[in-house]
Amino acid sequence: DAGITQSPRYKITETGRQVTLMCHQTWSHSYMFWYRQDLGHGLRLIYYSAAADITDKGEVPDGYVVSRSKTENFPLTLESATRSQTSVYFCASSGASGKGEQYFGPGTRLTVT
């Protein structure tokens, strides 16, 4: 089905483990984004990508790594998970200039114990 999907939808992991969150979109949008949403902070941009092999840091990139070898995929990796990374993670995509409407995936709820 067309759209933007995220996996897993729920994840519990332990401190220090590496975790990868997946994001896949079928619209061939150039721009993709990763956000985290925490109470009191709203959504904060972690990383974004303008095209395959082009990524850049957002507001809160520390502790995260991204890659984009294909236009449709934008995985987010927590290299060594910490409790402060417990959050809801949303992936989004946008076409054209990337400055217009963003389409969000359903989110991944990550708990780090």
Added chain:
Amino acid sequence: RKEVEQDPGPFNVPEGATVAFNCTYSNSASQSFFWYRQDCRKEPKLLMSVYSSGNEDGRFTAQLNRASQYISLLIRDSKLSDSATYLCVVNIDNFNKFYFGSGTKLNVKP
């Protein structure tokens, strides 16, 4: 200081009421403005873009005041289905970075 600030609410209003939310932004270079709607435990979805001259979409009206650096959202004739959190979003030109407010929660009561 946060880039975008919103009153978290909640705003509790009866059906049929008119309600208005404001949002202030700190960067005068901000170029694009949006209101998103987020239902509980769901992803945000675009409600409307905000244009310099103001714009309307049915019961929803958005306004931009660049001099005072705020945007507003007016909802007329509130419906139960309008209950949600409304997120103010600002894009600073040339950076493809979007800044989201923390959201304003609206509860429309029968």
